[in-house]
């Protein structure tokens with residue numbers, strides 16, 4: 692079994708502004724680029740065979756910055772870029788009508804409880820968007836079809852992901868239950884390395900360098 696690392700993107704401009712982002716293709720902030728570099732340095736011992744990312748630039752930019760900073764993955768450079776398999780199924784949860792709104796202002800308007808339900812419930816979707824369960828239903832099958840066979844073939848795999856796609860994968864892999872996942876928060880730019888059992892990833896730890 693190869694090694695799996697999930698990497699939530701570094702801080703984005705809209706994370707810094709506390710805005711719902713979802714499918715909107717925003718840039719990394721300077722802090723986010725620095726987080727991606729630090730994450731890459733912490734992965735200096737891992738030589739990846741395959742890299743996957745969402746089609747949103749904050750995810751693949753983070754993966755590229757981290758690969759460059761790792762110093763151990765030059766074989767993945769191609770034509771001035773990097774060999775990364777990008778797919779829409781790995782995008783952040785669609786926040787629908789909330790995309791672009793400030794989270795604190797939205798909580799003032801609709802109440803903290805309603806905003807918490809939109810952000811962290813398992814099966815309630817924000818207006819016009821996806822619930823976490825919807826994300827499990829698109830990320831889980833993609834993982835099983837495209838990523839798991841690579842791990843089972845002994846390949847080391849990096850996935851440039853998003854907060855809610857990581858949370859969805861932790862449910863899809865049965866590492867956290869739908870109840871537990873509502874209180875799980877994923878830090879930006881910190882690699883998550885998985886241990887496997889019986890051919891599937893079963894537990895994880897954050898690589899913080901501490």
Ligand SMILES: O=C(O)[C@@H](CO)OP(=O)(O)O
Nearest residue numbers: 710711712713783810854
């Ligand atoms: O806005 C978003 O797309 C996500 C991740 O930044 O937010 P939240 O953590 O509130 O689900």
